[in-house]
């Protein structure tokens with residue numbers, strides 16, 4: 001495997017691992033602050049990010065490379081509100097999209113079309129995630145500080161979880 005591509009893939013693995021940890025920290029905050037729906041949703045999303053990481057790990061290893069794990073930062077653990085959390089998620093997902101795009105750029109420069117083709121899945125996934133988080137964030141902004149409105153959004157987020165083991169009790 002092209003070493004420049006391999007290094008950049010390993011950096012992306014670290015970022016997906018951090019995403020998973022970030023959403024775990026946010027899920028924990030929601031759980032102890034009375035937002036069970038947002039919490040379930042974020043626990044499940046932490047699992048999804050771990051799946052994104054594993055998909056990259058297997059790809060690197062299957063293509064004759066070897067995944068190098070790197071240090072993963074401790075994410076912030078205190079948040080002001082659910083609005084604060086989803087605002088930060090949107091920013092984080094935009095950062096990840098940029099990172100995937102840069103990674104794709106490396107595969108083009110290195111003429112590694114196999115990896116470029118593999119990355120299409122991530123490019124599509126980022127479009128979906130950005131759109132999902134924009135929708136949620138717009139709803140949260142709409143209710144503002146209204147407690148009843150926030151209660152409904154929390155219920156709605158509960159309904160958006162697919163019932164993965166992590167989202168359950």
Ligand SMILES: [Fe+2]
Nearest residue numbers: 016019049052
């Ligand atoms: Fe991801």
Ligand SMILES: [Fe+2]
Nearest residue numbers: 019049093129
């Ligand atoms: Fe994501």
